[in-house]
Amino acid sequence: MSGLPGSASTALFTDRYELTMVAAALADGTAHRPCAFEVFARRLPDGRRYGVVAGTRRLIDAIADFRFGDTELEMLADVVDPAALDWLAGYRFSGDVDGYPEGELFFPGSPILSVTGTFADAVMLETLALSILNHDSAVAAAAARMVSAAADRPIIEMGGRRTHEEAAVAAARATYLAGFAATSNLEAGRRYGIPTTGTAAHAFVLLHDDELSAFRSQIASLGEKTTLLVDTYDIRKGVENAIEAGGTGLGSIRIDSGDLGVMAQQAREQLDALGATGTRIVLSGDLDEYAIASLRAEPVDSYGVGTSVVTGSGAPTAGLVYKLVEVDGRPVAKRSTSKESRGGRKSAVRRHKPTGTAVEEVVHPWAAPPVVGPHDRVVPVPMMRGGEPVPDLETLEQGRERLRAALVSVPWEGLKLSRGEPAVPTVFTAAPGGS
């Protein structure tokens, strides 16, 4: 195990204070008190109506790799005392994790992850858990809105160049979870089995002596079902060249600039007139959920989305926090000027109408569940027990299907792109006889 970029250890994706807190707690004897931490959002990003849980599966894997090897310990010799260093050398998480599975919706206050174990066990996972969940959930929420806006037209993720190179891989995964059809990112294909796809860049056309030569070369190499990029010089001429090179069986053309709706209409007419009635039109170029929605009436077959989805379309982080809620079975909570949270470990039940429409999220003390009716559902599921992942953790495909179904359950006004209240109200219940 090494700490190099490329190491399997995730233990230094951690804020320094977590380890100094552990050192102090080891010294004063509180480190082994049983605790529960909870991940939740105080609010949704401005105007959003739902959040989407993403990254939990990546987190479970990362927790398994949260070990301090020689490289990590060497760096920490200046951070904590020798006794704490010894303890870290033997550390592996041995607690339990429960949470909302990937693809589940969440609302303000939803207990989307609960980590139980000793203080020392659980406090160290704060940064790792939040980094993964905040990033992946922000991307998934933006992607889900785009999928809704696109209705049944497929969307391809192609934003890797607009975000950190490793974040790009996780972003591709989150967009696929949210219903995107494919990604341009090869590492996401390799690591997660997500379908990869691609067209060509303007550079390929510019490299060649003329556009027609470039198109002929691409067809020769990739076959007539490829996608030709037609807006390097003149779109009308580009479409003409595309069909000359690819024939009326050409797979697709892509338009990446200009007034996309108008361009799509003109290209469709031109393609049809040329007899290429089956050739599809792919649009890209600064698309977000609003632009996609505005293109609903246009003859578009699929979208390529980059910047907006990998940056969470205005909300690049999901606002999730990791808070200590229980010590020795006693609820605890910060209670100064603002940022209060609700003490006590919690779970949640989502209630639905008989039609399947979600009507409320009941967040309740872990030990005091409400009656779960025939149309209701307990949301959190077990994820780790005694530091080991539970068998049969959900796959990415299962999470994808879960989100698809969850979005169907949202009241129709909850799917609007416009600003508004959370799609499903959250109700907090108290423990019998107390807060």
Add this chain to the structure above:
Amino acid sequence: MSGLPGSASTALFTDRYELTMVAAALADGTAHRPCAFEVFARRLPDGRRYGVVAGTRRLIDAIADFRFGDTELEMLADVVDPAALDWLAGYRFSGDVDGYPEGELFFPGSPILSVTGTFADAVMLETLALSILNHDSAVAAAAARMVSAAADRPIIEMGGRRTHEEAAVAAARATYLAGFAATSNLEAGRRYGIPTTGTAAHAFVLLHDDELSAFRSQIASLGEKTTLLVDTYDIRKGVENAIEAGGTGLGSIRIDSGDLGVMAQQAREQLDALGATGTRIVLSGDLDEYAIASLRAEPVDSYGVGTSVVTGSGAPTAGLVYKLVEVDGRPVAKRSTSKESRGGRKSAVRRHKPTGTAVEEVVHPWAAPPVVGPHDRVVPVPMMRGGEPVPDLETLEQGRERLRAALVSVPWEGLKLSRGEPAVPTVFTAAPGGS
């Protein structure tokens, strides 16, 4: 070499179309045409007055690791034909890279990176180059504005939990480049030698039977120069407990919530009254450059900044693009409806007044430099030659000093936080006798 997360290879941080373009160009014979690609921003993020180059050093290292090993090639067997696969197996970048060094300012159209080599050599680096530069430069630009706003008060980066776990490490690096004093991120400390620091979380106070016990434990473990977090319950009582535990020699207190300006004033008065005149006040909690500027008159000693800086404070990506500008010595450029770019490989000279104030950025054809006066400076520097990094690449500390100096050279209105034009205008010159 493997392609696992943790592999040393960066070759799959790549969009699929780059490899399919290479395959087609290898087949048609254009792959070996000498080309120049350029990285630039068409515009700065809305209202920003300058960009900050960051990530070039990370990029140079990543280019050295851009190799296709067995794991990568296995994945690519479905993507390109066997001839291309063979070529990829032997690939290593063998071209040249020149560019703006880290910490340099940039403006719309500044040629911040130029990559020359064969088409196949250079086109494949597009996604990797843009991912690194777009992310790191976005964070550095936001951080530089915060450093300006904080004047001489140090800022600590603590936003790792709000962004992807690897992006967090790069973000810490970019904020340090921009003048932040330290980071909470341990991996950034290990990987880049950035000073790490930290205080404690509310969880540490909540873990203990009372606040005073928590403070005493922290002092016992970390010494009286530590920073105590005083806003878990009641700030006034927290300050009292802090001095009771740490004495009047206590290093710092941190306030993370509430009306920070008012809280800082009250805490300062209280600390002084208790005799702790040397105890510093650290503020954190949703700070951005505007909040920091608004606290200038308050008795604050340092700031902790999280979410806003790692997400680029409203501009999470720097808007950099990677465009083919020259083929076989001939300028090329897209020229359809929008997104035009200027053909031809370019360099830049920054002109200054004798006082050192920057007055304009002259972007000129590479082979037609303007007269460089005694107060002017050629901005790009050599970074790679024949695929090898040049000796004596700048260190992170040198980039940090470069930015510090560059910000001093900006006309004063260019440092305003308010929306406005680029701080330094860019002038584009043509080659003698033509565009």
